[in-house]
Amino acid sequence: MDWENARYLLVEQQIRPWNVLNPVILERILKTRREDFVPQDKKELAFVDVELPLGNGQLMLAPKVEARFLQEIELKTTDKLLVVGAGAAYMVALAAGLCAQVVSIESDAAQAEFTNAQLKAAGIKNARVEVGDALAKHASGPFDAIIATGSFAAIPVALQSQLAPSGRLIAIVGEEPIMYATLVTADASARQVFDYNLPRLQSETVAFDF
Template sequence: MDWEKARYLLVEQQIRPWNVLDSNVLDRILNTRREDFVPADKKELAFVDVELPLGNGQLMLAPKVEARFLQEIALKASDKLLIVGSGTAYLAALAAGLCAQVVVIEADTKQAELTNAALKAAGIKNVSIEVGATLASKQGPFNAIIAAASFEAIPEELSKQLVVGGRLITVIGQEPIMHATVVTTQGSGANTTREVFDYNLPRFQAAAKPFAF
């Protein structure tokens, strides 16, 4: 397969049509080898517009959703980002080139090991991985949070880790209709929310014992 051509077509045929126009996000996608972050037996599906099963009940997000999450969270070069959810190696790799530090909370120990190995192989050094049953990281507070899973409502455990002016994006609601929602903290306990697109994702899964790589 011509991976570079496939990557170009991914941007032009899937990601741009999904209203992802941020040049920093698009450049990061063009310069990050998604095929190196998918399971080996699904490498030929790296640029298909679907969630990919990871073999442990978790899913790798569709590329257009990863791109849209990054655009909507509006990362700055100085930001510290928390990513929560399953299949986040590629998402973390993209984000690592857009902000100063990325912390990943992974629910599954085996997936965390694979994520850590993939990031190291790609030479990415500003991502740390924690495995645990909590949504909270000891490395907060954060300027931005991406929760790559769904919840019935915005989890307070996530939003309280944001600095004033921090942003959180996740999927909120119940089937058949859920909404990707951005929360921005305003201080004094006040938050603003906006729904940015309709999309369904599985509920967040928690692991049993926390530890960090």
């Protein structure tokens, strides 16, 4: 496969049509080898517009969703980002080139080890995966930005409370058949930015009701 052409088509046929127009994010996508972050047996599907199963009950998000999350969260070069769910290895890799530090929390130790190996192989030094409860308070916090890779009925208090005073969080919120990517700030204001359905993130807890 011509991976570079496939990456170009990914940007032009999937990412841009989903209103991801930030040139910094588009350039990062063109420079990051998504095919290196998918399971080996699914490498030929690296640029398909679907969530890819990882074999442990988790999903790798569709590339357009990963890109849109990163655009909406508006990362700064000084930001510390928390990504909940290491199945988003590719998004972690993308984000590592957009902010100062990325921490990803994964409950599956084998998946965390695999993702750390992927990041190391890609030469990414400012991102790491830790094993733990997705919604527990983490010593690395507070965070300037948080991205959750699954859905909630509403934003969990345990997650929102880990934001820095000027922080923001994005997650899929709602009930099937209609859920929304919702951007939340540390002062609990919330804004729906696009509609999309994802399975529930494991270990959901008591949540804010917006």
